[in-house]
Amino acid sequence: MQTVEGAIEASIAQSAIIEKQGQKRIFKIIVIGDSNVGKTCLTFRFCSGKFPDKTEATIGVDFREKVVKVENETLKLQLWDTAGQERFRKSMIPHYYRNVHAVVFVYDVTKTSSFDNLTHWISECNQHKLGEGIPRILVGNKCDDQRNAVVPTNTAQRFADNHNMPLFETSAKDDSESDHVEAIFMTLAHKLRSSRPMMPPTSNRNSLNMSRNNSQSDQNLRCCF
Numbered sequence: 596m597q598t599v600e601g602a603i604e605a606s607i608a609q610s611a612i613i614e615k616q617g618q619k620r621i622f623k624i625i626v627i628g629d630s631n632v633g634k635t636c637l638t639f640r641f642c643s644g645k646f647p648d649k650t651e652a653t654i655g656v657d658f659r660e661k662v663v664k665v666e667n668e669t670l671k672l673q674l675w676d677t678a679g680q681e682r683f684r685k686s687m688i689p690h691y692y693r694n695v696h697a698v699v700f701v702y703d704v705t706k707t708s709s710f711d712n713l714t715h716w717i718s719e720c721n722q723h724k725l726g727e728g729i730p731r732i733l734v735g736n737k738c739d740d741q742r743n744a745v746v747p748t749n750t751a752q753r754f755a756d757n758h759n760m761p762l763f764e765t766s767a768k769d770d771s772e773s774d775h776v777e778a779i780f781m782t783l784a785h786k787l788r789s790s791r792p793m794m795p796p797t798s799n800r801n802s803l804n805m806s807r808n809n810s811q812s813d814q815n816l817r818c819c820f
């Protein structure tokens with residue numbers, strides 16, 4: 596009987612063949628920020644076009660993929676939805692930061708500490724050589740909850756300017772913001788298109804212990820340690 600790991604490896608190998616034949620460029624984008632800021636909901640919104648019915652704290656990492664077309668080129672965006680809680684991410688850190696092409700920093704506009712902690716996330720990225728040389732964007736999430744918003748736009752904009760990143764304020768929850776979430780990730784896709792990498796699809800997955808969880812519109816692999 597085939598094990599879950601065996602099935603995943605076979606599926607990855609198969610997709611590697613397809614990628615090779617189609618010469619589709621694959622980009623790894625990590626999404627990081629404090630626990631509960633909405634990383635899972637944002638990536639889910641982008642990949643599936645909807646807000647998830649329920650979410651739980653991410654353990655390790657969730658992978659979501661979306662194929663997009665940018666100026667006649669088909670690209671595959673591989674989103675790494677990382678765990679915000681320290682205890683769920685510790686052993687994964689080296690995996691997160693390997694072969695990364697772009698970074699999305701997320702904070703919650705209703706939680707000052709998630710904004711203050713961005714310096715920690717940026718510094719961790721810098722330690723792993725993910726500085727201003729690669730596309731990085733800042734996303735303030737939960738804008739639908741205006742009554743509880745505490746991080747002023749101009750403060751966030753100043754911070755983004757100081758770190759040479761564009762700022763986007765949005766909501767994963769608000770259906771009317773769905774196009775905006777899409778536009779945010781497409782901005783990144785355009786930036787990535789003008790860069791050169793062709794990521795080896797299996798390079799940092801072989802050592803991971805994964806269980807598989809397919810959704811209708813995206814390939815979603817969960818990795819738990």
Ligand SMILES: Nc1nc2c(ncn2[C@@H]2O[C@H](COP(=O)(O)OP(=O)(O)OP(=O)(O)O)[C@@H](O)[C@H]2O)c(=O)[nH]1
Binds near residue numbers: 679680
């Ligand atoms: N009001 C509002 N709530 C949101 C939004 N996005 C996410 N949430 C809620 O915020 C909570 C956390 O969302 P997640 O996407 O699981 O957060 P996360 O950053 O992935 O958390 P970790 O996996 O622990 O790192 C959930 O209760 C979501 O329903 C949003 O845009 N607006």
